[in-house]
Amino acid sequence: MFDKKKDAETTATPGVQPTPGINSSNARSASATTGAMIGASIRIQGDISGAENLLIHGKVEGKISLQKNDVTVGQAGQINADISAKTIRIDGEVNGDINGAEKVVITSTGRVRGNIVAPRMTLEDGAKFKGSIDMDPDESAKSASEKTQKPSPVAGGHS
Amino acid sequence: MYQGLQSPLLTMLLNKHFNLSESTITNDSGRRMKILDVGPAFPETVQFFSQVCCRLYIADLFTERAELSGALPDDEPEEASFPTLESYPEDERFDICLFWDFLNHLDIPELKAFNLALQPFIHGGTTAHAFTTQNSRVATRGLSYGIEGHGRFSERERTTPSLNVHVHALSDFKDYFPCLNITRSRLLTDGRVEILMSAHGS
Structure with a gap:
């Protein structure tokens, strides 16, 4: 179902080269993110917004806002920014507040300093975190229920 | 990982704020419970509290104390401060404080300073849990704690x-950490004493 090699190829964004030194874990992250990627040598100062998933191996200072999409901070990623997204996975380092509409995951290599708001939160063994976590499983259930009840878009309708 | 530790005092503490059934925990209070964990982030603790509507503060005061102590030359007396606590919103009030064995790592001036730093965040219904001991060999075991169930x-x-x-006698807490009263204590077979604390008037 998920062909990692194929997925990695389809994530390639014009002008963004595959990043040397990205290990298999990051490659796994990449395969989970069909969207844009910020390579390890890229440094961005400013706000990021958009409507596709984002994988970050570089450095970002500013604000990241992808309300309906997923953000993954790869192992080499260094973020000094607040992040808002649907689901957020952190394998690297984040200094800033995190708002996950559905879920936030800090993996075993993740280091986070900031406040997290998310209906569901997973902290893996070995993860470093300092800050506060606002959790509410009822919000998660409500959001899931809204999603299942959402009517299908009408064919030919405008977005 | 060590064997988990069964604790009726933990059940009592949680029972005051949540509804506990055999395998689940729910918050029927209609408000977000505020929990202070002074230890490092533990996956089990986050997983446990993710079952209920709450705000969990992971303060990792152990690392903060070590960093602050190491930042000063030995001959310079350190005035105890708790910057992490001081950074919290002034109107925040904790329902539950999880001290683990942190109080055993504070000398008397530090214990008094911690009392002052924590006091603004205590309300009438605050309850707390801690491990303490009068045996320094037990106190140096160097464990981190979380909540499994x-x-x-x-x-x-x-x-x-x-x-x-x-090491502190229980009476030290009454004298130097008066923001919370010891309401129950339980001697464990390894020499640790588990204590439950609550705010005055609760």
Whole structure:
């Protein structure tokens, strides 16, 4: 179902080269993110917004806002920014507040300093975190229920 | 990881704020419970509290104390401060404080300073849990703690920097840590004493 090699190829964004030194874990992250990627040598100062998933191996200072999409901070990623997204996975380092509409995951290599708001939160063994976590499983259930009840878009309708 | 530790006092503490059934915990209070965990982030603790509507503060005061102590030359007396606590919103009030064995790593001036730093965040219904001991060998075991279930702690070797050990008689807490009263204590077979604390008037 998920062909990692194929997925990695389809994530390639014009002008963004595959990043040397990205290990298999990051490659796994990449395969989970069909969207844009910020390579390890890229440094961005400013706000990021958009409507596709984002994988970050570089450095970002500013604000990241992808309300309906997923953000993954790869192992080499260094973020000094607040992040808002649907689901957020952190394998690297984040200094800033995190708002996950559905879920936030800090993996075993993740280091986070900031406040997290998310209906569901997973902290893996070995993860470093300092800050506060606002959790509410009822919000998660409500959001899931809204999603299942959402009517299908009408064919030919405008977005 | 060490064997988990069964704790009826933990059940009592949680029972005051949540509804506990055999395998679940729910918050029917209609408000977000505020929990202070002074230890490092533990996956089990986050997983446990993710079952209920709450705000969990992971303060990791162990690392903060080690960093602050190490930042000063030995001959310079340190005035105890708790910058992490001081950074919290002034109107925040904790329902539950999880001290683990942190109080054993504070000398008397530090204990008094911690009392002052914590006091603004205590309300009439605050309850707290701590491990203490009068045996320094027991106190230097260097464990980190988490919550596995509503009557069970998880324990593992501490990975945060080691801190000096100061053993206290229970009466020291009454004299130097008066923001919370000891309401129950339980002697464990290994010499640790588990204590429950609550705010005055609760």
